[in-house]
Amino acid sequence: MIHLSELSWANLIVNCSAVLLLIGIVLHTRIFRKRSGQDDRLYFLMTVITMVMAVSDILTYVMDSSTFALAPSISYFFNSVYYVIFELFPAFFVLYLIVRRNPGKPLSLKKGILISLPAIAAVGMIIANWFGRFLFTVDPIEGSYTSEALYPLIYVMPVLYGVVALVLIFLLDKRVLWLYLVLILVKIFVGRFLWDVSSTALLFAMGLTFAHIHVMGKPIEHIRREERA
Numbered sequence: 001m002i003h004l005s006e007l008s009w010a011n012l013i014v015n016c017s018a019v020l021l022l023i024g025i026v027l028h029t030r031i032f033r034k035r036s037g038q039d040d041r042l043y044f045l046m047t048v049i050t051m052v053m054a055v056s057d058i059l060t061y062v063m064d065s066s067t068f069a070l071a072p073s074i075s076y077f078f079n080s081v082y083y084v085i086f087e088l089f090p091a092f093f094v095l096y097l098i099v100r101r102n103p104g105k106p107l108s109l110k111k112g113i114l115i116s117l118p119a120i121a122a123v124g125m126i127i128a129n130w131f132g133r134f135l136f137t138v139d140p141i142e143g144s145y146t147s148e149a150l151y152p153l154i155y156v157m158p159v160l161y162g163v164v165a166l167v168l169i170f171l172l173d174k175r176v177l178w179l180y181l182v183l184i185l186v187k188i189f190v191g192r193f194l195w196d197v198s199s200t201a202l203l204f205a206m207g208l209t210f211a212h213i214h215v216m217g218k219p220i221e222h223i224r225r226e227e228r229a
Helices: 006-032 037-064 071-101 109-132 149-172 172-194 198-216 222-226
Strands: 136-138 145-147
Touching: 006 198, 037 071, 037 198, 071 109, 071 136, 071 149, 071 198, 109 149, 109 198, 149 172, 172 198
Parallel strands: none
Antiparallel strands: 136 145
């Protein structure tokens, strides 16, 4: 039996909004953007994992409201998926911005892995939590979620990548920087006053929307000239 609380419904609405926004981006991209560059592949990857993040978040709240025996284990699994994507997305976004700043110069696999190493280490930390429960736990009986003493470590790498991303955005287009600063302020506000509403997937989706609008604001012919340069 599943009985969704008001909090679960709020998070369901926020995450569904993120998924719908991302579906809109995918459809618009398919119709209007006739490109297949490295930046497009990274962008599509970020879109997909953000959708997975939103769905995982929805399922954790559904499982928290469930009474069947496996609900806590399923909730823990999807919480882990959520945090893995939380660690990877900022790294992929930095890679995307690097490629966007250097049109016509594909990022090598070796360099991409090197830049992603801190995020990969953070993912290893999330996986290690399965054995140590030092970041977060889900009670095997009641299914309640609890943050543990080292939980703040989850935010270290995303914040560092976020700072790098802001510098790259500033170098790419100063006008766009203000939009991302507003997103950060919104996230801080939600985290401070609406801390129990999970808004990360929606904010990631909005960040991808800004990136999409920025690319769509440039004529395709101009972009192709950049790539040939």
